[in-house]
Amino acid sequence: MAKEMFLAGCAASAFGAKFARVEVISSYPIRPYTGVMMELSKIVANGELDAEFVHGEGEHAQVSIAYGASAAGARAYTGSSGVGVAYAMECYSPAAGGRYPIQMIIADRALDPPGDFGSEHTDVMGCRDQGWIMGWAETPQEAFDNTLIYYRIGEDPKIMLPQFCCQDGYFVSHIPGKVVLPEQSQVDEFLPPYDPPDPLDPTNPTSHGPQVYPDQGSAIDIQRAQAHLDVPKVTEQVMDDFSRIFGRTYNPFVEEYMTDDADFVFFIQGAHARTARFAVNHLRKKGVKAGMVKLRFVRPFPTEVVKECLSKFKAVGCVETSTSYGGAMKGGNLIHEVRASLYDSPKQPLVTSFMAGLGGEVVTLNEFYNMAKVLSQAIKDKKIKKYVYWLGFEKEGI
Amino acid sequence: MSDFKFPEGKEVPRGAVLPAPVKENRMMITGNWRTDRPVIDHEKCTLCLNCFIYCPDACWHLDEEEEKMVWNADFCKGCLICAVECPAFALTAVNELEFEDGVVRLEKPF
Numbered sequence: 001m002a003k004e005m006f007l008a009g010c011a012a013s014a015f016g017a018k019f020a021r022v023e024v025i026s027s028y029p030i031r032p033y034t035g036v037m038m039e040l041s042k043i044v045a046n047g048e049l050d051a052e053f054v055h056g057e058g059e060h061a062q063v064s065i066a067y068g069a070s071a072a073g074a075r076a077y078t079g080s081s082g083v084g085v086a087y088a089m090e091c092y093s094p095a096a097g098g099r100y101p102i103q104m105i106i107a108d109r110a111l112d113p114p115g116d117f118g119s120e121h122t123d124v125m126g127c128r129d130q131g132w133i134m135g136w137a138e139t140p141q142e143a144f145d146n147t148l149i150y151y152r153i154g155e156d157p158k159i160m161l162p163q164f165c166c167q168d169g170y171f172v173s174h175i176p177g178k179v180v181l182p183e184q185s186q187v188d189e190f191l192p193p194y195d196p197p198d199p200l201d202p203t204n205p206t207s208h209g210p211q212v213y214p215d216q217g218s219a220i221d222i223q224r225a226q227a228h229l230d231v232p233k234v235t236e237q238v239m240d241d242f243s244r245i246f247g248r249t250y251n252p253f254v255e256e257y258m259t260d261d262a263d264f265v266f267f268i269q270g271a272h273a274r275t276a277r278f279a280v281n282h283l284r285k286k287g288v289k290a291g292m293v294k295l296r297f298v299r300p301f302p303t304e305v306v307k308e309c310l311s312k313f314k315a316v317g318c319v320e321t322s323t324s325y326g327g328a329m330k331g332g333n334l335i336h337e338v339r340a341s342l343y344d345s346p347k348q349p350l351v352t353s354f355m356a357g358l359g360g361e362v363v364t365l366n367e368f369y370n371m372a373k374v375l376s377q378a379i380k381d382k383k384i385k386k387y388v389y390w391l392g393f394e395k396e397g398i
Numbered sequence: 399m400s401d402f403k404f405p406e407g408k409e410v411p412r413g414a415v416l417p418a419p420v421k422e423n424r425m426m427i428t429g430n431w432r433t434d435r436p437v438i439d440h441e442k443c444t445l446c447l448n449c450f451i452y453c454p455d456a457c458w459h460l461d462e463e464e465e466k467m468v469w470n471a472d473f474c475k476g477c478l479i480c481a482v483e484c485p486a487f488a489l490t491a492v493n494e495l496e497f498e499d500g501v502v503r504l505e506k507p508f
């Protein structure tokens with residue numbers, strides 16, 4: 001029988017790894033992700049999971065261990081937060097280029113503006129172009145489910161890509177929520193053992209990560225880009241299997257909330273979607289036609305789905321928890337993806353972005369109401385004034 | 399799924415995983431980086447194997463039948479560590495320009 005537990009995001013991810021029967025775990029502490037490894041080390045020590053638990057001497061070593069383990073054919077699991085994610089940067093591209101389906105749990109944390117432990121997506125968003133699959137969990141339940149879903153997608157023979165399985169630091173990683181844990185047999189049916197195509201094997205030696213000539217580099221890049229093109233199709237199959245086996249259904253790419261007749265939507269990923277839902281409920285009571293669209297994957301970005309979904313509305317506010325300093329839109333990362341997706345759509349909503357919750361600030365209900373004001377005004381004026389609003393710092397008192 | 403077709407001669411194995419080379423990687427010749435090469439004087443060589451041990455590219459090996467050290471030009475970068483470590487002073491650095499097949503005369507120097 002499936003059972004329910006009250007788990008914080010970190011523990012939920014650790015349980016996800018346990019149910020996924022990961023074979024090699026490599027750890028190095030940094031908050032707020034540390035709880036994942038604390039829980040997993042207990043699980044391994046108690047004999048509930050038969051896995052090698054290896055401590056790296058830093059995050060670079062940590063990801064290298066997972067890389068080697070995956071090359072040897074193991075289902076490898078690692079994770080980090082904030083500056084730790086950045087320190088391992090060198091390892092991300094070869095892991096994706098060599099096609100090792102490692103999973104890395106990220107509990108997001110700011111990349112120090114001089115010194116900051118707060119939650120913010122800037123850490124791993126800075127690594128989003130390395131060829132890893134990447135998306136966010138909003139709740140501990142989603143964190144648990146994503147662990148299984150991401151391995152299934154990443155290990156698919158057509159895909160073979162590593163995955164950044166992300167959750168907001170503190171807001172998800174440290175806040176307990178109800179998690180339905182399945183039967184092991186259900187997970188085994190959903191996620192069969194990893195079947196590596198070319199494992200390191202002394203009886204049939206292979207060379208992994210060899211030096212290549214420059215023109216071979218582009219050929220390997222094409223392979224990786226092609227794998228990303230294949231992810232959406234595989235994701236749909238995986239999600240079908242997921243709902244069949246576990247009885248819980250997720251829209252594979254975006255979740256729409258109160259969008260049927262919405263004039264504007266908050267476009268958002270991760271923990272703050274919970275607050276956004278409350279804000280939408282309240283706005284609806286006041287007669288404001290607000291809605292929410294929650295993004296489940298940033299890489300590969302579901303361009304067509306987002307284009308079709310967002311072109312229905314008059315205005316879209318991207319709620320950003322990471323920045324792209326000096327970028328084309330002067331603000332966050334999501335607005336770049338959204339505007340690019342909508343570029344050739346015959347129907348163009350007004351799109352702006354809200355910098356919210358940087359450095360780990362709580363995004364309050366009030367701030368959502370302020371965003372609603374900006375979007376409503378933009379609809380009235382039929383134009384947006386600015387590409388980016390820094391919530392709480394705007395003169396106009398949005 | 400993906401319909402991309404690599405033009406002929408442009409294919410690479412997935413993730414660049416290759417059958418392991420048994421002795422050396424013929425796909426990546428790096429000996430043409432040299433400016434000087436170590437030249438052995440077999441008369442002085444005592445077969446102590448220091449050059450074999452110290453060479454970072456495994457360019458020296460012992461031919462047991464002939465009882466002499468053999469040098470692999472394809473991977474020697476000319477770092478001359480072997481010459482420094484040779485206790486018998488059997489190895490000397492000679493500029494590549496001195497050789498008919500010197501790397502300076504290769505069509506593709508690097």
Ligand code: SF4
Pocket residue numbers: 435436452453454455456457458473474475476477478479480481
């Ligand atoms: S010069 Fe350097 S690379 Fe060449 S054989 Fe001597 S030690 Fe090896």
Ligand code: SF4
Pocket residue numbers: 438442443444445446447448449450467480483484485486487488489
């Ligand atoms: S180090 Fe010198 S003496 Fe020793 S084997 Fe090599 S060439 Fe001969």
